[in-house]
Amino acid sequence: MRAIKGLVVFLGVLLLAGLGVLGYGLYSKAPGKGTSSAISGRAAAVPVSEFGQLAVPVPAGSRIEQMVVAGERVVLRLTGGGPERILVLDPGQGKVAGGFVLTPEPAVR
Numbered sequence: 394m395r396a397i398k399g400l401v402v403f404l405g406v407l408l409l410a411g412l413g414v415l416g417y418g419l420y421s422k423a424p425g426k427g428t429s430s431a432i433s434g435r436a437a438a439v440p441v442s443e444f445g446q447l448a449v450p451v452p453a454g455s456r457i458e459q460m461v462v463a464g465e466r467v468v469l470r471l472t473g474g475g476p477e478r479i480l481v482l483d484p485g486q487g488k489v490a491g492g493f494v495l496t497p498e499p500a501v502r
Contacts (some may be wrong), residue, residue, distance in 0.1 A: 446489050449480060467491060 454474030462466045467482040479493040 395444070447484075447489075449482065449489060451478070451480075 412460075433460075449469075451471055452474035453477070455471045456473050457469055458472040459470040465483070465485055467484060470480065471478040471480065471481045477495040479495065481490040481492060483490040
C-alpha cells in the first residue's frame with residue numbers, strides 16, 4: 394500500500410512539472426513576447442519612399458476584380474476590356490513591376 398501511495402505522489406509531481414514546462418513553452422513562444430519587437434524593429438529600419446500617384450495602364454472597360462498584397466508588392470487582377478490581366482505593382486519604387494495576360498488555351502480534341 395505504501396508503494397502505491399508513493400507512486401501516485403511521484404506521478405502527480407511529474408504531471409505538475411510537465412504542465413509547468415508546457416506552460417512556460419507556450420508563454421515564451423507567444424506573439425507578444427520577444428519576436429514581434431525584432432520584426433517591428435526591422436520593419437521600422439526600412440525607409441519608406443513617397444512616390445505620389447502612379448499611372449497604371451489598363452485597357453478601357455477593365456475593373457479591378459481582386460487586389461492582394463504579396464510581400465512588398467501589390468498584385469491586381471483585372472477583368473473586362475479584353476483578356477484577364479494580372480498586374481504586379483511595386484509601391485516602394487512607384488512603378489509597375491510586371492504583368493501577365495491570361496489567354497485561354499485552344500480546345501484539344
